[in-house]
Amino acid sequence: MAINVLVVDDSAVVRQVLREVLGEAPDINVYAAVSDPIFAMQKMQQEWPDVIVLDIEMPRMDGLTFLRQLMSERPTPVIICSSLAEKGAELSLQALAAGAIDIFTKPQLGVKDFLLDAKQQFWNSVRGAASARLTKRAAEPQANKKEITHKPVHADLVSMTSTTDRISVIGTSTGGTQALETILVNLSRTCPGIAVVQHMPEKFTAAFAKRLDSVCEVDVKEAETGDRLIPGRVLIAPGGHHLEIQRSGAQYIAKVFRGPAVNRHCPSVDVLFRSAARAAGRNVTGIIMTGMGDDGARGLLEMRQAGARTIAQDEASCIVFGMPKEAINLGAAKEILSLTQIPAVLEG
Template identity: 60%
Template sequence: MALKKIKVMLIDDSAVVRQVLQALLDKEPDIEVSGVASDPLFAMEKMQRDWPDVIVLDIEMPRMDGITFLKKIMHERPTPVVICSSLTEKGAETTMQALAAGAVEIITKPKVGLKGFLQQASAELLAAVRSAAQARVRKLFNATAPVPVKLSAEAILPAGSSAMAQTTERIIAIGTSTGGTQALEYVLTALPRVSPGIVIVQHMPEKFTASFAERLNMLAQIEVREARNNDRVMPGLALIAPGGKHMLLKRSGAFYQVEVVDGPQVNRHRPSVDVLFRSVARFAGKNAVGIIMTGMGDDGARGLKELHQTGARTYAQDEASCVVFGMPKEAIKLGAVDHTIPLSDIAQVIINVK
């Protein structure tokens, strides 16, 4: 039986980008480029004849910009979209708009040295396309490339026992990846101003987490911001791990705070959900609630298991409401999850924490 290939449409106004991306993708036995186009209007004509499984989309293009096209696609025929664009720190707001509109992955390309970068970033691009192909983007509107080493949380925080006494301080720890930007928006905007302190790892490129947090802060009643080293975890505050850094929970007297550290990728991610969950298991134990949400891969599964073993309550987002069921599925397989619930119930779980 022939292998069913992932059909990809490339949309970019740069001929060099189209050429390099097509060459990279066409070398893969499980991927084929079904079409290329210099702008969304040309792309739409081709896509009507042969609809792709994944769209790789630039943002700055003639006739119709990528954000407008993304919204149009998600409204008319939701399809997984990987944004591949020259975005600077100043342009991170545009990236947040793309994620909010339904893009499932982001690849940042530089404005110079483009050809060399795209070749060096081929593993990231291929992983993004394969991840996107598994995404079920309709869910958002209703409610792997080989890597040499895959490190565990041991690289950042050695395993240790949790011997925390019961306290009145409650911690909510959330881990998510593909599809998580919209899922987190759904959850955090449903919370009242008085809610338990929340620590979050969302797999996201460096420089984008600050803008993501700022956007959520404008939408939510609670305060949401990118975590800084030694920030105290407090009721009514959600701290999001900075892209490119690991975030750990620590105890400071009667209170909790976060530590933001450098270190190698864990489970191919930095920040890593496993690192956060392990630290929460050690320093909060049964005073915590762990929630693993939509995402590709298995980051967070073992950390949630450690949390579960301390007596903390643990939850997984259910398959029906996930964009990608990978992370919750792996946690469930490990026996790390007390309850599997839909996205629509997660905010209420947080509200009900006593």
């Protein structure tokens, strides 16, 4: 049975191209493409979609308002189709916090050619969204967020003289932004250093890290080459770049670099996990979480073979049980834990 998709975008060109691009997939059917959420709600009264592809900035009702209403009343998988501009990145992250499960970016110029070139990626995004498990969310999630505005400065100079005994690496994709926030807000500044690959477009990861930093006790930043993995710090791989962990004397440091996609992703979880196996061996914990596909499964197996503690998120708490399932099937995960059990592991 085909996946029924509703496209909501105020650009006639985008609506036409998305109809064309998605319509080429044998298992995807765009049953309607409308210019704003008001028209979308009219279509949804006639037929409820399996997946909604949603723009954010639209007339009459913006995409965020529509998304929050939808997720509080009848949760439905939503892919944000957003501009790569800075404002679009910030609004898209707000949408992910409100319950959207994936972002698909569109340039401000050359939209048609871009979407045609990226059709396979879009097909996979829609398929992943259609398999997502969603629950109702509060209508105003931002109102309950605690904002941490004052943090003590890390004593990096002190950390240089001590050995970093343990670190953790996390890999995630679809649904991961919500899962990561659930975990990181429960960590203290004494937890071992953490490196994260979250599949996310370029220009989005800096805003994502900044947002997490504002609500977490731990320091969260977009990774840069030379950054140390020290207690209380979380490094997020930049979109469009791979992240590796390297040993430097008594320290673990980050290496960030551009390279070809691995398992169709840059950053790739496999790249991070394989580097952790080489650099840290028994001193690292690897965790693979919600996401579509198999990125990270083989890297987690290499970590296990190197003596690391390896964990997969359980099916019940995953939004998309793809990456963890592949890791479990490979025998890469020593343990299978729920999202609520993972913070205790990361605290060491």
